[in-house]
Amino acid sequence: MTSKINALTGSGGVAIEGDSSGILEFQSNGTTVMTVSSASQTALNKIINGNMLIAQRGTTGTAVAGGSYLACDRWKAWEASDAAVTVSQETDGPTGKFTKCLKYNITTADASITAAQFGMVRQMIEGHNIIDLGFGTASAQSVTLSFWVKSSLTGSHGGALNNGNEDRSYPFAYTVSVANTWEYKTVTIPGDTSGTWDTDNTAGMIVTFGLGAGTDYQGTADAWQAGNKFQPSSTVQNIGTISNWNVTGVQLEAGGAASNFENLQFSDQFALCQRYYAVQDAGVNAYSSTGVIGVSFNTAMRAAPTLTFSYSGTANRVYRIDTGATSDLTVSSTALSTTNFVSLFASSPGGWASAAGVGFRSTFVFSAEL
Numbered sequence: 001m002t003s004k005i006n007a008l009t010g011s012g013g014v015a016i017e018g019d020s021s022g023i024l025e026f027q028s029n030g031t032t033v034m035t036v037s038s039a040s041q042t043a044l045n046k047i048i049n050g051n052m053l054i055a056q057r058g059t060t061g062t063a064v065a066g067g068s069y070l071a072c073d074r075w076k077a078w079e080a081s082d083a084a085v086t087v088s089q090e091t092d093g094p095t096g097k098f099t100k101c102l103k104y105n106i107t108t109a110d111a112s113i114t115a116a117q118f119g120m121v122r123q124m125i126e127g128h129n130i131i132d133l134g135f136g137t138a139s140a141q142s143v144t145l146s147f148w149v150k151s152s153l154t155g156s157h158g159g160a161l162n163n164g165n166e167d168r169s170y171p172f173a174y175t176v177s178v179a180n181t182w183e184y185k186t187v188t189i190p191g192d193t194s195g196t197w198d199t200d201n202t203a204g205m206i207v208t209f210g211l212g213a214g215t216d217y218q219g220t221a222d223a224w225q226a227g228n229k230f231q232p233s234s235t236v237q238n239i240g241t242i243s244n245w246n247v248t249g250v251q252l253e254a255g256g257a258a259s260n261f262e263n264l265q266f267s268d269q270f271a272l273c274q275r276y277y278a279v280q281d282a283g284v285n286a287y288s289s290t291g292v293i294g295v296s297f298n299t300a301m302r303a304a305p306t307l308t309f310s311y312s313g314t315a316n317r318v319y320r321i322d323t324g325a326t327s328d329l330t331v332s333s334t335a336l337s338t339t340n341f342v343s344l345f346a347s348s349p350g351g352w353a354s355a356a357g358v359g360f361r362s363t364f365v366f367s368a369e370l
Helices: 127-133 266-274
Strands: 003-009 012-018 023-028 031-037 060-062 076-080 084-090 101-108 118-126 143-151 155-163 168-176 183-189 203-213 243-254 277-285 292-296 306-311 317-320 326-328 331-336 341-346 359-367
Touching: 076 084, 101 118, 118 127, 118 243, 127 203, 143 155, 143 168, 168 183, 203 243, 266 277
Parallel strands: 306 317
Antiparallel strands: 003 012, 012 023, 023 031, 060 084, 076 118, 084 101, 101 243, 118 203, 143 183, 143 243, 155 168, 155 203, 277 359, 292 341, 306 359, 317 326, 317 359, 331 341
């Protein structure tokens, strides 16, 4: 929906139009005179990649007990039970609204979920992005979570809103009425005036979709409480049955009602994802004769990232542009920046680093995930 502000001066007027794409359009007498990206505006949606379009790591992976980022960017999946779970980005969604979703597919069920076992999908939200919510203060605002869900299991499903320290939780339930059918859900959660809600570059808030949890991680529905809870008691235990659960269109916003999904420009959404994880297939120059290679990345990252690199699927390998040779590169140390540059101090391959300005090509992966 487009909003418009008119400032009339005599017979003329100026209109400023904005929509959920994050673009402001300036009009004079009905004619567009300038468009400006409003990237500096406070985003409506606290979730990044809620429409599941971006999958830099690939479109499928296997969930593990310690949690891992799989398929759709910014979404982390756990399978800490005896179940077997595949997580994937799928070309599916409610018709006319979304084209991609995240699928949590239980291929082997856990027949007896013990107290400490669980499965879940989470997004951890950087503390900088929740400052305006005022959580942990007397000014804490209510928030509304909205999403589209499709599950092979009907009934009361669960999730939670958690703080980054994982010691405050608000478990909630939502009902899947019809199996294998996209349904729209909204949950309004009162602001938490207690607890510690970090507002720096660490995890400030966590949106959790519980997909089965033992009693250690079950909580009381619709109430703030101490502890790390993933879903209310007596909600569906997805990992206990061979089944699948799909989600898309996830939005978390301030206030007591859900707005239309905030569809950012794809390039803007991609840049938000790259703050946490970036894959760059690029050529670089060895800018020193002492074995120093400089690599730049496109977006300022959340924190100093870890770095891995490969060429044609082989880890630690580079391609020399001038000769076409490939060789493994031994990195003795790195100097990492949180902004846009990393230096690799390379001790091999022999002779390669002795010539300043030699060009190399490799695929560089930077990770600063929460």
